Amino acid sequence: MSVDREVVLREISDITIPGGGTLARADLVRAVTVENGAVRFVLEVGSAEAAKALQPVEAEAKRRLMALPGVDSVSIVMTAPAGRPAAQQPAPSLKVGGHPTPQAGPQPIPGVKHVIAIGSGKGGVGKSTVSSNLAVALAKAGRKVGLLDADIYGPSQPRMMGVSGRPASPDGQRIEPMHAHGVTMMSIGLMLKEGEAVVWRGPMLMGAMQQLLQQVNWGELDVLLIDLPPGTGDVQLSLCQKTPVTGAIIVSTPQDVALLDARRAINMFDKLKTPVLGLVENMSSYTCPKCGHEAHLFGHGGVAAEAQELGLPFLGELPLQLEVRLAGDAGRPVALEPGATADAYARLADRLVQGGMA
Numbered sequence: 199m200s201v202d203r204e205v206v207l208r209e210i211s212d213i214t215i216p217g218g219g220t221l222a223r224a225d226l227v228r229a230v231t232v233e234n235g236a237v238r239f240v241l242e243v244g245s246a247e248a249a250k251a252l253q254p255v256e257a258e259a260k261r262r263l264m265a266l267p268g269v270d271s272v273s274i275v276m277t278a279p280a281g282r283p284a285a286q287q288p289a290p291s292l293k294v295g296g297h298p299t300p301q302a303g304p305q306p307i308p309g310v311k312h313v314i315a316i317g318s319g320k321g322g323v324g325k326s327t328v329s330s331n332l333a334v335a336l337a338k339a340g341r342k343v344g345l346l347d348a349d350i351y352g353p354s355q356p357r358m359m360g361v362s363g364r365p366a367s368p369d370g371q372r373i374e375p376m377h378a379h380g381v382t383m384m385s386i387g388l389m390l391k392e393g394e395a396v397v398w399r400g401p402m403l404m405g406a407m408q409q410l411l412q413q414v415n416w417g418e419l420d421v422l423l424i425d426l427p428p429g430t431g432d433v434q435l436s437l438c439q440k441t442p443v444t445g446a447i448i449v450s451t452p453q454d455v456a457l458l459d460a461r462r463a464i465n466m467f468d469k470l471k472t473p474v475l476g477l478v479e480n481m482s483s484y485t486c487p488k489c490g491h492e493a494h495l496f497g498h499g500g501v502a503a504e505a506q507e508l509g510l511p512f513l514g515e516l517p518l519q520l521e522v523r524l525a526g527d528a529g530r531p532v533a534l535e536p537g538a539t540a541d542a543y544a545r546l547a548d549r550l551v552q553g554g555m556a
């Protein structure tokens with residue numbers, strides 16, 4: 199067995215710490231590296247006293263790791279965040295995917311007035327497209343808007359919003375969000391190495407969501423839109439457990455199969471006691487640019503009918519248009535330019551503002 203980061207974390211995860219709990223649960227381990235038999239990591243501690251209390255933990259970790267075949271040295275650095283000169287600061291603690299730190303119930307995000315989750319039952323129905331365009335439309339309406347791309351399986355907001363690069367973390371703790379088209383944004387995709395596969399389990403996802411919600415300097419926002427992964431999984435659960443969510447918008451195509459999945463998503467939000475603000479129909483019609491004929495490739499009106507049946511607001515329909523995809527691929531959401539689609543998004547934004555949700 200070769201020793202790597204995962205082996206190191208597993209080996210020390212159940213070491214108990216003063217005050218109860220384990221190293222893994224307290225999420226104190228940062229920046230694990232294994233190189234030519236040398237294991238190094240940081241134990242993040244709040245103060246000099248805490249560092250002193252953790253000395254037996256440090257010793258036990260060393261003992262266990264030195265016993266692993268192939269490990270020649272173990273170096274553990276304890277860091278206290280405050281008052282250190284910059285040169286001695288640890289690498290930014292952008293360990294998205296770590297275990298969550300204990301948190302008593304949902305915590306509001308400082309400065310953020312409303313949180314709106316954008317979900318769908320099925321992938322590919324345009325949830326990310328709707329999120330980026332709605333964010334832009336809200337910004338155009340003068341709202342202070344944030345957009346958090348929490349689609350861990352396929353983060354697409356960096357591409358759709360035209361943002362790249364790694365977010366800065368000047369103090370190694372807080373994360374500076376990016377800005378594009380008047381929107382403050384952060385994507386889980388910007389925190390991962392390109393092409394990195396995400397195989398996080400529930401607790402790691404919880405940790406990631408917690409960091410993205412609470413560790414990012416969101417600033418003062420009227421509304422933070424959260425682009426969720428499709429379906430009904432751990433991210434949705436984490437979000438609703440970690441922060442009070444004003445409500446969820448469900449995106450669906452008019453197609454029966456997409457609607458069936460949308461119903462599951464609505465059910466899940468009901469169970470999580472998160473109000474569903476309404477349903478949006480995407481790709482509802484296609485107008486041929488040559489002859490002007492309007493076609494309904496995925497059917498039409500299905501989402502409005504579904505909303506009526508479920509007693510939920512129908513928030514509007516958005517056409518299927520080549521420009522929507524091209525604009526998304528180019529990093530300039532179509533809602534930035536004047537036109538029928540921008541108008542449809544402006545109406546959607548206006549409904550949220552008028553309803554006191556954004």
Ligand SMILES: Nc1ncnc2c1ncn2[C@@H]1O[C@H](COP(=O)(O)OP(=O)(O)OP(=O)(O)O)[C@@H](O)[C@H]1O
Binds near residue numbers: 326352481526527
């Ligand atoms: N109204 C539309 N007209 C044309 N293309 C669209 C429209 N809505 C979405 N698309 C395109 O469809 C593709 C999927 O859209 P998008 O990524 O927004 O879906 P999604 O529901 O977020 O998918 P997933 O969650 O599976 O990543 C993208 O290429 C996008 O540009």
